[in-house]
Amino acid sequence: MRKIVWLLFLSMLLLFSVSLPAWADGTTVGPVVNVADPNNINVDDEFTVDVKVNNVEGLAGVGMDILFDSNVLEVLDANDKKPGIQIMDGNVFDMDYFLPAVNKVINNSIQYSAMVFSGDPENDPAPLFNGTGILCSIKFKAIASGTCNIExxxxxxxxxxGFSLGGSGGALIQAKPFSATVTVPGPTVEKKIEVTLTNDQAVNTQRPLGITASAKEDSQSVSVTWDVKIKNETGTVIKTFPSSVGTTFNETWTPTITEIPADLPITKGYQVEVKATYADNGSVTKTVDFTLSNYDLVIKKVEYAGSKINVTVENLAQETKNNVDCILQISKADGTLVNLEFKPADIAPGEKTIEFSPVSLSAGNYKAEVFLWDLATWQTLSSPKEINFTV
Incomplete structure (x- = not known):
């Protein structure tokens, strides 16, 4: 009996392929991916693809061959009681008349055929399907990153x-096929660059700015294309370094007299803009500030610690600066001066901390301002620095 039924099924499939087509307006057939975002499926995710038929009339049987990328997706077996790998039957056919024929997965190909069949077609005809429904369902598992067409x-x-839709009497139902695409992104790689500047507190014609940068993907050093610019305080590009390729970038920049007049020791806010372009055309840009100044002394830090105020001064020159007058001025929130203190100091190359013990201050909010002067010549030796503190 099985042999007879099988022969009937084969003959019906043959009729599907040679009979005149039965036209159905707007009939479509193809895979539908049941996930929120088919372009963002993670490795090890499991999901279902339904092969749907839309707007069909008089459907009696179906045959299809579906391709997918077996390097990206794996078909999960729908019936572990049978040998091999099977997919799931759909919901379009009445199961009382349902006759499965082919259901197997071979490498990157899914082969599936089924129909409705009646042993007594005159008195008990097999019901045909009309409308929209699922022909079969495939459960996939993402096994590697990549893009996979299901078609x-x-x-x-x-x-x-790739498909056949059979109607009454073996007529071929014409339908427009469609396909689906899923993407399994690779692991997220963090692109990052590190930028280090030297002499960045007081760059001038005698102290060039040193620029060092390195590029990584996660913790791995990688070669990138470096594009580095220097911008002045208005954002205008005043220097563009030639593009270079490598894991690191190393350059120096010396300002000209037009950028910082020798007789005008005033600091300016400048920036280094470092852009690294990776092999995949992704890029990372980092901007670092630096100071352009003719001063050799920099007030790096002012701290209020209990009853004391500590001032950290850095000497960027190669020689000791003698007879430097460090001036501390403290005022109330309303501007009333409450403390003025001078401390002479010799400041060798490097950093030096100068400690002040101001007069006893009552509870309240204050502003401390620090200045470096050469009182013998009445010349300022550094930009001032201030902090607000509360007693």
């Missing part, structure tokens, strides 16, 4: 074009 096999021998 009918255009070179199928058993189903020309």
């Amino acid at each position: 009918f096999d255009p070179n199928s021998i058993t189903n020309p074009g």
Whole structure:
């Protein structure tokens, strides 16, 4: 009996392929991915793809060959009681008349055929399907990153074009196929660059700015294309370094007299803009500030610590600066001066901390301002620095 039924099924499939087509307006067939974002599926995710038929009339049987990328997706078996790997039957056919024929997965190909059949077609005809429904369902598991097309096999021998929809009397139902695409992104790689500047507190014609940068993907050093610019305080590019390729970038920049007049020791806010372009054309840009100044002394830090105020001064020159007058001025929130203190100091190259013990201050909010002067010549030796503190 099985042999007879099988022969009937084969003959019906043959009729599908040679009979005149039965036209159905707007009939479409293809895979539908049941996830919120088919372009963002993670490795090890499991999801279902339904092969749907839309707006069909008089459907009696189906045959299809579906291709997918087996390097990206794996078909999960729908029936572990049978040998091999099977997919799930759909909901379009009445199961009392349902006759499965082919259901197997071979490498990157899914082959599936089924129909409705009645042993007594005159008195008990098999019901045909009308409307929209699921022909079959495939459960996939993402096994590797990549992009995978799920589509009918255009070179199928058993189903020309990759699918066949059979109607009453073996007529071929014409339908427009569609496909689906899923993407399994690779692991996220963090692109980052590190930028280090030297002499960045007081760059001038005698103290060039040193620029060092390195590029990584996660913790791995990688080669990138470096594009580095220097901008002045208005954002205008005043220096563009030639593009270079490598894991690191190393350059120096010396301002000209037009950028910082020798007789005008005033600091300016400048920036280094470092852009690293990676092999995948992704890029990271980092901007670092530096100071352009003719001063050799820099007030790096002012701290209020209990009853004391500590001032950290850095000497960027190669020689000791003698007879430097460090001046501390403290005022109330309303501007009333409450403390003025002078401390002479010799400041060798490097950093030096100068400690002040101001007069006893009552509870309240204060501003401390620090200045470096050469009182013998009445010349300022550094930009001032201030902090607000509360007693």
